Amino acid sequence: MVNYPAGMGRSHTADTEVSSRKTSAGRRGMELENDINRTNEWYLNEDTAVIHKKPTPITIVKVDYPDRSAAKITEAYFKVPSTTDYNGIYKGKYLDFEAKECKTNTSFPIKSIHPHQIKHLDAVTRHGAIAFVIVRFVNLSETFYVIASDMTEYIRTCGRSSIPHDWFMEHGTLIPFSYNKPVDYLKIVDQLYFKENQ
Numbered sequence: 001m002v003n004y005p006a007g008m009g010r011s012h013t014a015d016t017e018v019s020s021r022k023t024s025a026g027r028r029g030m031e032l033e034n035d036i037n038r039t040n041e042w043y044l045n046e047d048t049a050v051i052h053k054k055p056t057p058i059t060i061v062k063v064d065y066p067d068r069s070a071a072k073i074t075e076a077y078f079k080v081p082s083t084t085d086y087n088g089i090y091k092g093k094y095l096d097f098e099a100k101e102c103k104t105n106t107s108f109p110i111k112s113i114h115p116h117q118i119k120h121l122d123a124v125t126r127h128g129a130i131a132f133v134i135v136r137f138v139n140l141s142e143t144f145y146v147i148a149s150d151m152t153e154y155i156r157t158c159g160r161s162s163i164p165h166d167w168f169m170e171h172g173t174l175i176p177f178s179y180n181k182p183v184d185y186l187k188i189v190d191q192l193y194f195k196e197n198q
Contacts, residue, residue: 051088
């Protein structure tokens with residue numbers, strides 16, 4: 001038995017697409033992750049970028065050996081991830097990002113992003129990475145790209161327990177939805193970092 005952690009959310013769509021993207025509450029938990037993985041697969045297949053989800057470390061508690069040549073993990077627990085969800089390379093630049101969902105309409109709980117993840121995002125930014133956070137407001141069908149340093153600085157100085165939705169509207173960028181690339185975050189990376197190449 002593997003004890004899974006809480007999952008993640010939905011993507012931004014145009015107003016006309018919202019109704020077609022509605023899903024049951026049961027599926028919302030993994031939808032953001034699935035959409036990013038699908039987008040990354042498209043990037044890889046098109047030779048656009050190489051970006052992967054980092055494996056989540058687990059602690060194995062119990063192993064059964066049904067026969068001499070096979071071992072079966074029967075109980076394991078997820079450790080707290082040491083860094084962020086995704087990393088890779090695009091146009092010669094290292095990318096590193098975290099993806100989070102938010103099921104409230106008005107704000108994003110700061111506790112959703114862990115202190116060690118903030119520290120990691122700050123560190124890779126100092127060393128020249130393109131670092132960001134993808135936040136999906138599930139009920140609003142909005143997915144935002146936020147530069148990591150903007151978000152971590154706000155978290156350190158705001159004195160709040162959450163980040164208002166309005167802050168994302170002002171400091172983030174809505175990620176466009178498309179069928180092949182449900183979370184086309186590289187479109188935002190191009191706008192922010194590779195304008196001269198477009």
